[in-house]
Amino acid sequence: MSTEDENTYPALPLRDVVVYPHMVIPLFVGRDKSVKALDVAMEGNKEILLVAQKSASDDDPSIDDIYSVGTIANILQLLKLPDGTIKVLVEGAFRASVGEFLESENGFSVTASRLESAHKNEQELEVLSRAVVNQFEQYVKQSNKIPPEVITSLSGIDDVSRLADTMAAHMTIKMEEKQNILEMLSIEERLEYIMGLMSSEMDMFRVEKRIRGRVKSQMEKSQREYYLNEQMKAIQKELGEMEDAPNEIEDLANKIETLGMPKEAKEKATAELDKLKMMSPMSAEATVVRNYIDWLVSVPWKSRSRISRDLAKAKQILDEDHYGLEKVKERILEYLAVQNRVRKMKGPILCLVGPPGVGKTSLGKSIARATNRKFCRMSLGGVRDEAEIRGHRRTYIGSMPGRIIQSMAKVKKKNPLFLFDEIDKMAMDFRGDPASALLEVLDPEQNHTFADHYLEVDYDLSEVMFVTTA
Structure with missing residues (x-):
């Protein structure tokens, strides 16, 4: 490295650019002091010191705001643009060490010595x-x-x-x-x-x-x-x-997203839908999977009726529908009053006992109307197959959910009044005991996780109001 004697050069502080020796680069100059420095250089031997600023946002840099090493460059071409800025083409000549920073009316100038x-x-x-x-x-x-x-x-x-x-x-x-x-x-x-x-x-x-x-x-x-x-x-x-x-797959996907299924049921439905996408629409397996998803989305998971808790109105509806039966109506109103107090369905289940034709089933309909619940009825007379309650597994051809889930899908509400008619006429044989299966439906400790063989996911029956007749 050898350093020659210091000379004074007009200086052009640069933003975000470093010019090396032998490098040809166009620069756009707009600051007044920079323009004056260019004018001084053009009047002299067209040499100018190009030195980078430490901060590009600084409009009026001092000696502390510029780096200590720059490049002496020759001005090859200078062009004044209509907006007042100047486009200048420069070629780097050699490195130079910045000495003293001189500021005058003619812009920036520095003393600099050549570096080898x-x-x-x-x-x-x-x-x-x-x-x-x-x-x-x-x-x-x-x-x-x-x-x-x-x-x-x-x-x-x-x-x-x-x-x-x-x-x-x-x-x-x-x-x-x-x-x-x-x-x-x-x-x-x-x-x-x-x-x-x-x-x-x-x-x-x-x-x-x-x-x-x-x-x-x-x-x-x-x-x-x-x-x-x-x-x-x-x-x-x-x-x-x-x-x-409409696209059937998209419709099913939208229903799965919007029905408010529990996490387990939603994961099962999504997995089955992904499986259906991969199958040929004409295959028998695709029909089975599509039927299963249809049942999953048709069962009410979140939709409820708005329950009426007005006992005076309930008494009026019971009197409108049936004459007499004072003790029965009084017991029904007591039952509804207790439910209003505890706000839960846990408790004894009403069983209306009497010979045919005395109005047991129609009383069930009146209770549903009085509480503003949907009404669904299932006759248990002669039922001897457990699958009537719990459904068949999907492996069987033509398998379906049990009558409980079918009724829930029909009423489209999660909290209907469910009437089991002729509960004493149930029978049992080699196909199973439907009465034992019915215990899971009616027991408030178990029915929040009712397992239907066809659905393969737990279904919550805890909000259903059960009434039986015998």
């Missing part, structure tokens, strides 16, 4: 420069921001210092790092620093490429699925299978 690059071992420098050029070629291939022609231009540069500066100028690195390279006078140190920067940048490129590849594959998968679904719709429309009909 230095190297110790010629052979080591040759090996190092080849390694850096090879690595730079790999860097250009991995980076999309540097044109490949840069590599060709490097082969024509013999000066190693200029080679290092050219590579640094084309690299996408932070301004502080570019300034560090400008301040390094040892060529070996400069090349090693550039190699380190390139290695870390190439690691970043590899990670970025991996992330981009992962995102691209995810996008391609979703686009492919969308494209195939649209193709399928178009084919079905051509075959006349879909005359502007």
Whole structure:
């Protein structure tokens, strides 16, 4: 390194850019002091000191706001634009150390002395420069921001210092790092620093490429699925299978999302729907799965009737529907009054006993009307199969849920009045004991997790009001 005598140069502080020796770059100048500095340079020998600012937001930098090393450049061309700014084309000449900062009416000017690059071992420098050029070629291939022609231009540069500066100028690195390279006078140190920067940048490129590849594959998968679904719709429309009909799979998916199913039931329904998507619509298995999902979405999971708790109105409705039966009506009103107090369905179950035709079933309908519940009735006379209550497993052809779940799906409300008619006429045989199965339905400790063989998920019957007749 050798330092010549200090000379005074007009200075041009630069924002977010570092100019190296032998580098040709256009600059746009708009600040008054910078314009005056250019005018002074044009009047003289067209030499100007280009030095980077530490903060780009500073409009009026002082000596502390600029770096201590800059580049003396020659002005090649100067063009004044209509909006008052100046476009200037400059070529870096050599590094310079900033001395004293002089501020006058003619803009910025500094005293600066020339800095020369230095190297110790010629052979080591040759090996190092080849390694850096090879690595730079790999860097250009991995980076999309540097044109490949840069590599060709490097082969024509013999000066190693200029080679290092050219590579640094084309690299996408932070301004502080570019300034560090400008301040390094040892060529070996400069090349090693550039190699380190390139290695870390190439690691970043590899990670970025991996992330981009992962995102691209995810996008391609979703686009492919969308494209195939649209193709399928178009084919079905051509075959006349879909005359502007809504997409059945989408409808089922929307119902599963909006019905307010418990987590277990929702997971089961979603899994079955995914299975249905993969099946041929014409296969027998697809029909079984579709029927199962239809039953799951037709059962009320959240929808309830608004219960009427007005006992005076209930008494009026009971009197309207039936004449006499005072003791029975009084017991029913007592039962409703207790329910109003505890606000729960736990408790004894009403059983209306009497010969046929005395109004047991119609009393059940009156209770439903008095409490504003939906009414569903199930006759147990002659029922001897447990599957009537609990349903058949899906493995059987034509299997269905039990009569309890079927009735719930029919009334579409979670809290109806359920009348078991002729409960004493139930029988039992080799197919099972329906009376034992009915215990799970009526027992308030068990019926919040009623297990139907067909549904395969627990169903909550705890809000249903049960009335029996015998």
